[in-house]
Amino acid sequence: MEYFLDQIINGLQLGLMYALIALGYTMVYGVVKLINFAHGDVFMVGAFVGYFGFTQWGLSVPLAVLTAMAVCSILGVIIEKIAYRPLRYAPKISVLISALGVSLFLEYFCSLKFVFGPNYRVVTRPFQEMHWNIMGVTITNIQVIVFFTVLIMLLLLQFLLYRTKVGTAMRTVSVDHDAARLMGVNVDNTISLTFAIGSAFAAAGGVLYAIAYPQIHPFMGIMPGLKAFTAAVLGGIGIIPGAVLGAIIMGQVETLTSAFLSSQLRDAIAFLILILVLLIRPTGILGRNEPDKV
Amino acid sequence: MRINSKWFVVLMVALLSLALVVSGCGGKKADDKTIKIGVMAPMTGDVKTFGESTVNGVKLAIEQAGGMAGDYKIEYVVADDRNDATEAVNAATKLISQDMVDAIVGSVTSKASIPVSKMANDSKIVMISPTGTNEKITVEDGKRKDFIFRACYIDPVQGNVAAKFALEKLNKKTAAILYDQSNDYTIGLGNSFKETFEKGGGKVTDLLAYSSTDADFNAIITNIAQKNPDIIYLPDYYQKVGLIGKQAREKGIKSVFLGGDGWDSPELDYTTMEGSYFTNHYSAEDPDPRKQDFVKLYKEKYKSVPDFCAVEAYDATNILINAIKNANSKDHEAIRKAMQETKDFKAVTDDINFDKNGNPTKSITILQIKDGKQSYMTTVTP
Numbered sequence: 293m294e295y296f297l298d299q300i301i302n303g304l305q306l307g308l309m310y311a312l313i314a315l316g317y318t319m320v321y322g323v324v325k326l327i328n329f330a331h332g333d334v335f336m337v338g339a340f341v342g343y344f345g346f347t348q349w350g351l352s353v354p355l356a357v358l359t360a361m362a363v364c365s366i367l368g369v370i371i372e373k374i375a376y377r378p379l380r381y382a383p384k385i386s387v388l389i390s391a392l393g394v395s396l397f398l399e400y401f402c403s404l405k406f407v408f409g410p411n412y413r414v415v416t417r418p419f420q421e422m423h424w425n426i427m428g429v430t431i432t433n434i435q436v437i438v439f440f441t442v443l444i445m446l447l448l449l450q451f452l453l454y455r456t457k458v459g460t461a462m463r464t465v466s467v468d469h470d471a472a473r474l475m476g477v478n479v480d481n482t483i484s485l486t487f488a489i490g491s492a493f494a495a496a497g498g499v500l501y502a503i504a505y506p507q508i509h510p511f512m513g514i515m516p517g518l519k520a521f522t523a524a525v526l527g528g529i530g531i532i533p534g535a536v537l538g539a540i541i542m543g544q545v546e547t548l549t550s551a552f553l554s555s556q557l558r559d560a561i562a563f564l565i566l567i568l569v570l571l572i573r574p575t576g577i578l579g580r581n582e583p584d585k586v
Numbered sequence: 587m588r589i590n591s592k593w594f595v596v597l598m599v600a601l602l603s604l605a606l607v608v609s610g611c612g613g614k615k616a617d618d619k620t621i622k623i624g625v626m627a628p629m630t631g632d633v634k635t636f637g638e639s640t641v642n643g644v645k646l647a648i649e650q651a652g653g654m655a656g657d658y659k660i661e662y663v664v665a666d667d668r669n670d671a672t673e674a675v676n677a678a679t680k681l682i683s684q685d686m687v688d689a690i691v692g693s694v695t696s697k698a699s700i701p702v703s704k705m706a707n708d709s710k711i712v713m714i715s716p717t718g719t720n721e722k723i724t725v726e727d728g729k730r731k732d733f734i735f736r737a738c739y740i741d742p743v744q745g746n747v748a749a750k751f752a753l754e755k756l757n758k759k760t761a762a763i764l765y766d767q768s769n770d771y772t773i774g775l776g777n778s779f780k781e782t783f784e785k786g787g788g789k790v791t792d793l794l795a796y797s798s799t800d801a802d803f804n805a806i807i808t809n810i811a812q813k814n815p816d817i818i819y820l821p822d823y824y825q826k827v828g829l830i831g832k833q834a835r836e837k838g839i840k841s842v843f844l845g846g847d848g849w850d851s852p853e854l855d856y857t858t859m860e861g862s863y864f865t866n867h868y869s870a871e872d873p874d875p876r877k878q879d880f881v882k883l884y885k886e887k888y889k890s891v892p893d894f895c896a897v898e899a900y901d902a903t904n905i906l907i908n909a910i911k912n913a914n915s916k917d918h919e920a921i922r923k924a925m926q927e928t929k930d931f932k933a934v935t936d937d938i939n940f941d942k943n944g945n946p947t948k949s950i951t952i953l954q955i956k957d958g959k960q961s962y963m964t965t966v967t968p
Binding site: 295298299302303305306309403409410411412414421423430432501505506507509512514515516546547548550551554555556558559 | 630631632634668767794795796797799800801802804805806808809812825828829832833836837838853855
């Protein structure tokens with residue numbers, strides 16, 4: 293029983309990690325209807341900036357996270373301006389290809405010697421790892437931090453979308469660009485802002501990921517990015533709570549597969565889920581038949 | 587839309603002339619008294635320290651030979667394979683068809699060497715892998731690749747020695763094995779360890795696979811913790827070892843870690859891996875004068891202690907130079923024949939004789955990580 297609970301906690305940690313990335317994915321999709329494949333690589337850039345922050349620039353951890361978020365939100369806006377905006381009214385497939393290009397560009401550009409370099413770096417944790425034993429189940433301080441970060445991010449996003457003017461603008465844009473423009477919404481700025489926020493969240497996720505699994509390299513964003521994408525689809529892409537739900541399910545499936553079936557099947561089963569969801573319920577768990585809601 | 591035909595023609599002409607220039611360059615062949623050696627190594631990526639010391643070792647060997655092999659002047663080119671099978675094929679294509687090398691020293695890892703060995707063999711170019719320990723490099727599907735050799739021992743031997751060491755010297759009875767399911771090197775080591783350990787009366791509690799992109803090992807580690815084995819055999823490269831080791835220690839696992847030559851790097855996480863053991867090609871602390879002389883020579887030139895890659899690359903290059911000297915020809919078949927006939931060549935690690943599969947029989951060194959550094963335990967002749 294304790295073994296089972298331990299594995300559930302492991303799965304929760306992994307799932308919440310995916311949730312950190314999936315939130316940004318799903319938010320951008322909700323507003324722009326674009327699967328931003330570069331999201332996982334923005335996550336990687338965030339991890340690197342955070343790492344430089346608390347190791348080489350001597351920043352405290354919260355400050356390093358904020359720096360990473362700032363850098364990545366600028367990066368997100370730039371990516372949108374250069375790679376997506378000119379294609380906004382082009383066929384969907386063009387934007388998708390552009391997104392893949394941005395993703396590959398970021399990976400290989402960051403691998404260059406004068407950027408981050410292609411090598412693996414070991415992250416020295418900025419704080420000591422602690423664990424508590426609660427009724428036979430081990431819980432670490434990193435798990436607690438990740439849990440609260442996801443919770444705060446989720447609440448912030450919900451608040452932003454439903455309680456602020458910007459949020460209303462975003463939701464309006466998500467329904468119809470032209471109608472939004474007629475209502476006096478600045479569509480370009482709203483979309484830029486969406487990318488800025490989504491990328492900032494990816495950066496926060498990246499720094500936490502680097503602290504939890506202390507090793508970073510320019511290709512670290514690919515797998516978590518794909519898994520988070522699967523999670524977002526599973527929960528219903530475009531639906532904020534759906535991303536967290538989907539991510540938690542993904543984490544549990546992966547961990548329980550490793551624990552009770554075979555660790556070899558882990559990724560196979562994770563992606564099998566993506567295929568099954570697309571076949572059986574393309575709108576995801578929380579999705580309705582009108583998938584245009586944010 | 588209308589394609590501007592004038593621009594199209596200009597573009598095509600430009601492309602064609604570029605292609606001509608490129609292929610023209612490729613055709614440049616070294617003159618008759620120069621022999622060209624290609625060095626393949628991961629200069630970047632997850633095991634870049636291996637690549638750096640490999641090139642150091644090769645350079646030192648060529649320098650010691652006075653830049654000559656028999657009547658031939660040695661020239662060398664380095665190609666980076668990033669420890670990636672696809673990159674390795676690209677790098678080998680460049681070495682073989684563009685640089686037109688006469689022999690290859692490389693690559694460092696089994697993962698990169700296996701695909702390259704096939705290409706080199708098909709092009710009839712002698713290749714010696716300094717540290718590729720997987721059997722498939724020289725023999726695949728029961729067929730010997732005649733032009734391929736290696737300077738190191740092979741994985742089954744390394745895995746056997748590790749298993750025997752765990753049973754007999756450490757007196758351990760249970761072990762869990764973790765391996766990367768996409769890496770031939772760790773699969774080979776894991777399997778041979780399992781076989782010998784079980785034959786010797788030990789019990790393998792778990793044989794667990796992960797994939798090379800994994801960063802979260804909590805699930806499999808919790809799995810291991812439940813069975814609490816005496817030993818965890820972790821035959822991966824230094825980066826992964828540190829990541830897994832850290833997560834295991836954080837889960838409170840006290841088992842002794844045991845690994846292979848992939849651990850030998852200054853970038854291994856020595857604090858986490860304290861008290862672990864690993865099998866290696868040599869130790870810089872081995873009192874054997876042959877090793878001490880080499881360590882001194884290397885230290886003078888590079889101001890650092892040579893790791894296994896440096897020493898094996900040095901040996902591999904010397905074996906190759908010796909064969910070219912004996913053949914005294916740059917005919918590839920003659921070099922191959924001379925390589926196969928290498929007899930009692932006094933390399934730093936051991937005396938080299940190739941068996942029919944192009945593998946030398948060699949001793950294996952066991953090291954312990956103690957006080958944050960490697961310390962020499964013993965040398966085993968399998």
